[in-house]
Amino acid sequence: MSKKVALVTGSNRGIGASCVEEFAKLGVNVVINYCHHEEEAKNLEKHIKETYQVDVLTIKCDVSKEDEVENMVNTIVDHFGGIDILVNNAGVSRDSLLLDKNIKEFKRILDVNLIGTYLCSKYVGKIMLNAKQGKIINISSTNAFDTYYPESCDYDASKAGVVSLTHNLAREFAPFINVNCVAPGWVKTAMNKGLTYEQINAEKKKILLGRFAEAEEIAKVVVFLASSKSDYINDSIIRVDGGKYNA
Numbered sequence: 001m002s003k004k005v006a007l008v009t010g011s012n013r014g015i016g017a018s019c020v021e022e023f024a025k026l027g028v029n030v031v032i033n034y035c036h037h038e039e040e041a042k043n044l045e046k047h048i049k050e051t052y053q054v055d056v057l058t059i060k061c062d063v064s065k066e067d068e069v070e071n072m073v074n075t076i077v078d079h080f081g082g083i084d085i086l087v088n089n090a091g092v093s094r095d096s097l098l099l100d101k102n103i104k105e106f107k108r109i110l111d112v113n114l115i116g117t118y119l120c121s122k123y124v125g126k127i128m129l130n131a132k133q134g135k136i137i138n139i140s141s142t143n144a145f146d147t148y149y150p151e152s153c154d155y156d157a158s159k160a161g162v163v164s165l166t167h168n169l170a171r172e173f174a175p176f177i178n179v180n181c182v183a184p185g186w187v188k189t190a191m192n193k194g195l196t197y198e199q200i201n202a203e204k205k206k207i208l209l210g211r212f213a214e215a216e217e218i219a220k221v222v223v224f225l226a227s228s229k230s231d232y233i234n235d236s237i238i239r240v241d242g243g244k245y246n247a
């Protein structure tokens with residue numbers, strides 16, 4: 001996979017940052033995208049440049065804004081000449097019950113998680129279709145199918161939308177672009193920093209492996225789906241949840 005170019009959205013920390021590192025280990029040039037936390041992004045860029053022999057571009061872009069996504073994709077193409085891999089990873093959640101959510105909060109979750117995936121796939125997809133090759137990996141969640149939480153009804157709906165989008169993108173972009181989706185269960189990242197000790201223990205009891213995933217454990221599956229090792233995998237949704245069930 002050497003000297004390919006991977007754009008990982010929302011990659012200043014968490015699962016996205018782990019994807020960036022796993023790609024860099026394989027010699028893939030990487031684009032770090034962030035929305036708010038520039039320092040995290042710059043620190044990651046420094047670490048990747050010092051540790052691996054790859055080119056790194058760091059771009060601030062709110063994936064829910066069409067003009068920003070278009071600018072980000074143009075900047076990447078100007079710098080690298082193309083994009084081989086897109087990981088639609090940027091995501092937000094905000095726990096509160098449906099009756100307590102206002103429409104602005106609900107829409108923001110859909111805008112980042114679902115509209116962001118659509119916009120990045122649209123602008124990167126055009127580049128990949130011109131090149132007649134590419135791999136898109138969408139990050140959904142097991143909350144899309146069966147591990148629902150009423151506090152995250154907006155998030156769960158957005159992640160179900162990402163699954164649906166995966167199936168339609170795979171059809172529209174075939175046979176040139178493989179479009180797959182990874183659906184993690186619980187992962188040890190900042191997204192879950194609000195969970196109490198009791199909540200974490202209760203959730204661990206519903207996981208056959210008895211623990212939350214490390215971000216790298218999700219990233220390794222993403223990198224597999226971006227590699228030639230998975231060339232015949234397309235339109236698939238892969239759960240990476242340690243064996244999780246909704247008890």
Ligand SMILES: NC(=O)c1ccc[n+]([C@@H]2O[C@H](COP(=O)([O-])OP(=O)(O)OC[C@H]3O[C@@H](n4cnc5c(N)ncnc54)[C@H](OP(=O)(O)O)[C@@H]3O)[C@@H](O)[C@H]2O)c1
Binds near residue numbers: 009112
């Ligand atoms: N953690 C879990 O248990 C879990 C489980 C299933 C699925 N997932 C999914 O995995 C993905 C990564 O989550 P994570 O756990 O690594 O969470 P995280 O540590 O909170 O990271 C979220 C990332 O998304 C970025 N982001 C947020 N809004 C953005 C926007 N409008 N435009 C561009 N980037 C934006 C953040 O950048 P800034 O900090 O700069 O805003 C950050 O880099 C998400 O799609 C999440 O839904 C996570």
